[in-house]
Amino acid sequence: MQNFLFDFDSTLADTRHVAVIATQQAYKLQGLTVPTPEAVISYMGIPIEVSFAKMAQEPLDESALETLYTVFRAQYQQAEQQGMAPFNGMATTLAQLKTRGNRLFVVSSKHSVALKRNLDQLELGSFFEAVSGSDLVDHYKPAPDGILDLLTRFDLDPKTSLMIGDAKYDIQMGTNAGIATAGAMWGAADPDSVKAESPTYILVTPADLLTI
Structure with a gap:
């Protein structure tokens, strides 16, 4: 090769620890049901534009999802300083x-x-x-x-x-x-x-x- x-x-x-922390914090800040660590890890490998709607237990429209993506990216940038x-x-x-x-x-x-x-x-x-x-x-x-x-x-x-x-x-x-x-x-x-x-x-x- x-x-x-x-x-x-x-x-x-x-990066599992970082992904779990950032995802859970984003859902929490948006008042959504927080996904389990197992759920977050199971969706690692596909983009948040696909996985976040699947993990949400509440119905989310496009605007709510876009806000969730933005919050997640900010949380990820903070969490990545802790353990990557x-x-x-x-x-x-x-x-x-x-x-x-x-x-x-x-x-x-x-x-x-x-x-x-x-x-x-x-x-x-x-x-x-x-x-x-x-x-x-x-x-x-x-x-x-x-x-x-x-x-x-x-x-x-x-x-x-x-x-x-x-x-x-x-x-x-x-x-x-x-x-x-x-x-x-x-x-x-x-x-x-x-x-x-x-x-x-x-x-x-x-x-x-x-x-x-």
């Missing part, structure tokens, strides 16, 4: 991939602005040529838009490109884009659902990427 496309949350970095870190061995693995000439990208359900901010905060931003966030696609995961965007922008060969992710949505997206896939078991909240998608590779640690 020559081109490595990474999901962000629970693949490059452990790359997985063990991730920075070393990315550096080795970069040194040997691989091209690295990020495909995430996060908005690109937050994604770039988080990568820089974790001192990982310099490893990646570009990112594709939820604001750059017409259709969210598991649609292949994020991957196809990068393949087109950087003239990447699908046959030597790999999507790495911790959730079934990442594997489905890679499959839908016609590229190889790798399940990042170190961050998977539901390993069985990832394996059920038959990824090309199952990775136990970030260093396993160096063997592909």
Whole structure:
């Protein structure tokens, strides 16, 4: 493989705690029923534009949802200062991939602005040529838009490109884009659902990427 496309949350970095805190606080501030940590984690991997309406127990119109997104993003920016870190061995693995000439990208359900901010905060931003966030696609995961965007922008060969992710949505997206896939078991909240998608590779640690 020559081109490595990474999901962000629970693949490059452990962000579950931050996501739970920010989501619960946003729902609380809007007077809504607060989703459980399990519910929040189960929807990680798809954008808030999809998951928030599904988690809400009250009916929300478009205006209420837009306000909820705004409140969440503000809460996330505060919460990310408390507990966000790359997985063990991730920075070393990315550096080795970069040194040997691989091209690295990020495909995430996060908005690109937050994604770039988080990568820089974790001192990982310099490893990646570009990112594709939820604001750059017409259709969210598991649609292949994020991957196809990068393949087109950087003239990447699908046959030597790999999507790495911790959730079934990442594997489905890679499959839908016609590229190889790798399940990042170190961050998977539901390993069985990832394996059920038959990824090309199952990775136990970030260093396993160096063997592909």
